[in-house]
Amino acid sequence: MRRMLAAVLVPFALSSLMLAGPAMAKPPLAAWVEMTGSGAQVRAVADGEACPRLMVGGRALRMSLRAGPDEAFVNRVCQASLPAGVSRASVGGQALPVAKARPRRLVILGDTGCRLKGPYVQNCNDPVAGWPFARVAALAAAQKPDLVIHVGDYYYRETACPAGLAICAGSPFGDRWPTWKAELFDPAAGLLKAAPWVFARGNHEDCKRGGRGWFRLLDADFRVQACPAGHSATFTIPIGGARLAILDTADGDDIKVDPALGGHPAGRPEGDPGRADATLAGDPPPDLGGEPQGRCAG
Numbered sequence: 001m002r003r004m005l006a007a008v009l010v011p012f013a014l015s016s017l018m019l020a021g022p023a024m025a026k027p028p029l030a031a032w033v034e035m036t037g038s039g040a041q042v043r044a045v046a047d048g049e050a051c052p053r054l055m056v057g058g059r060a061l062r063m064s065l066r067a068g069p070d071e072a073f074v075n076r077v078c079q080a081s082l083p084a085g086v087s088r089a090s091v092g093g094q095a096l097p098v099a100k101a102r103p104r105r106l107v108i109l110g111d112t113g114c115r116l117k118g119p120y121v122q123n124c125n126d127p128v129a130g131w132p133f134a135r136v137a138a139l140a141a142a143q144k145p146d147l148v149i150h151v152g153d154y155y156y157r158e159t160a161c162p163a164g165l166a167i168c169a170g171s172p173f174g175d176r177w178p179t180w181k182a183e184l185f186d187p188a189a190g191l192l193k194a195a196p197w198v199f200a201r202g203n204h205e206d207c208k209r210g211g212r213g214w215f216r217l218l219d220a221d222f223r224v225q226a227c228p229a230g231h232s233a234t235f236t237i238p239i240g241g242a243r244l245a246i247l248d249t250a251d252g253d254d255i256k257v258d259p260a261l262g263g264h265p266a267g268r269p270e271g272d273p274g275r276a277d278a279t280l281a282g283d284p285p286p287d288l289g290g291e292p293q294g295r296c297a298g
Contacts, residue, residue, distance in 0.1 A: 027092045028052050029075060030185040033082060033099065033196040035147070036220035037235030040082040040099040040196055043217070044091050045177075045185070051078035052092035063091070067216045067224050072176035077216055097195045102240040103146030107191070109136070113156030113183045113204065116173055123167040124157070124182075130167060134187035141194040147239065148195050152202025152250070154184050154218075155210030180213045198246065201232050206250040220246070 028044040031052075035041075044063065046052050051063040063078040082089060082098070089096040114124035114131040123130025140148070157179050161168035172178035185192070205214035207227035215225045219232050232248035 027094050030181070030189075030192070031091045031094050031096060032192040033089075033096050034218070034220065035099065035196050035198050035237045036222075037233075037237065038081070038222075039084060041220075041222075042080050042082050042089070042091060042096060044078045045217070046076050046078060046092070048076070051076065054080050054089065054091045056083060056086050056089045066222075072174070072212065073216060075177060079222065095193070097193065099196050100146045101238075103195075104240070105143060105145045105147075106239075107140045107143070107145040107148045107195070108151065109140070109148070110151035110200075110202065111153040112150070112188075113154050114168075114171070116157040116161055116168055116171060117159055121162065121165060121168055122156075124161075124171050125167055125169065127187075137188040137191040141190040145191075145195045148191060148197045149244075150197060150199050152200045153204040154202070155179070155204045155213060157183060158209060175210050175212045177213075180210075180217060198237065198244070200246050201248045201250045203250050203252075211250075 026046075026048065028046040031042070031044040033040050033042055042054055042063070043066070044052055044054075051065060054061045054063050061080055063080040066077040066079040067073070069075055082096075084099070086098050089098055112133045114133070115122040116124065125131075127134050155175065157171060157173040160173050161171045172182050199218040199220065201214055201219070204210055205218075207230065211227040211230060214232075215227070215230050219225065219230075220235060221233060225231070231251075232246075234245065234247050236243045236245045238244075
């Protein structure tokens with residue numbers, strides 16, 4: 001009886017492993033949906049030699065390689081356009097948020113990284129009193145937003161934590177994957193799952209700081225641009241009955257506007273935003289013709 005039972009169980013176990021194989025595929029390190037000028041786009045950061053599988057309404061779609069591994073970013077970034085009107089999608093078994101035609105609940109945030117720059121050191125290891133981004137993101141996700149708009153400045157950890165300083169001990173630094181993971185993808189993991197995002201480039205993502213990671217991970221262009229000449233093109237997205245224009249002003253002067261550049265702080269933007277009801281720029285000029293605006297040193 002025992003021999004017969006063993007003979008039955010072994011093939012069953014093997015067949016179970018075969019069936020479970022694809023379903024147990026390793027989930028991506030990070031996955032999100034971002035809005036671009038050509039619609040919603042899925043991005044995923046993954047280990048391994050192939051991009052994860054994107055499932056849309058029960059149908060498998062191929063993700064293309066956006067950027068391969070290198071010394072600073074030891075993983076792959078994959079991307080695929082998300083068809084309009086879909087009701088469900090997932091990548092590598094991880095559920096994704098889908099875009100709504102008329103988003104009504106918006107989360108708007110910016111300047112979210114934890115500062116490590118020479119003598120300027122923030123308590124990155126205290127998620128309550130020192131660097132509460134994870135808490136803020138979790139509270140925002142609990143509101144079930146339809147769209148998240150980040151106005152820029154994700155990357156702050158430019159230099160190493162001083163030796164012997166507990167408040168930032170173990171923190172990654174420099175424009176590389178471990179830093180971007182610590183600055184954005186870990187603390188905002190729940191909010192990235194809650195809604196599609198709009199990403200604007202801030203001055204912390206210029207080519208002297210976090211430009212390489214910006215173009216590799218978040219820039220809306222389907223092609224990865226390279227520093228030092230990279231510039232994010234202007235684009236617009238519909239948000240209900242309005243249109244939102246996203247401009248790259250990362251290289252603009254924070255103090256004055258050069259008239260020779262057509263009145264735009266970063267020069268004439270690439271692309272024509274057309275009619276826009278609202279404009280989003282990571283680093284706007286100091287005088288926008290309205291009331292004086294407060295500003296923190298970035």
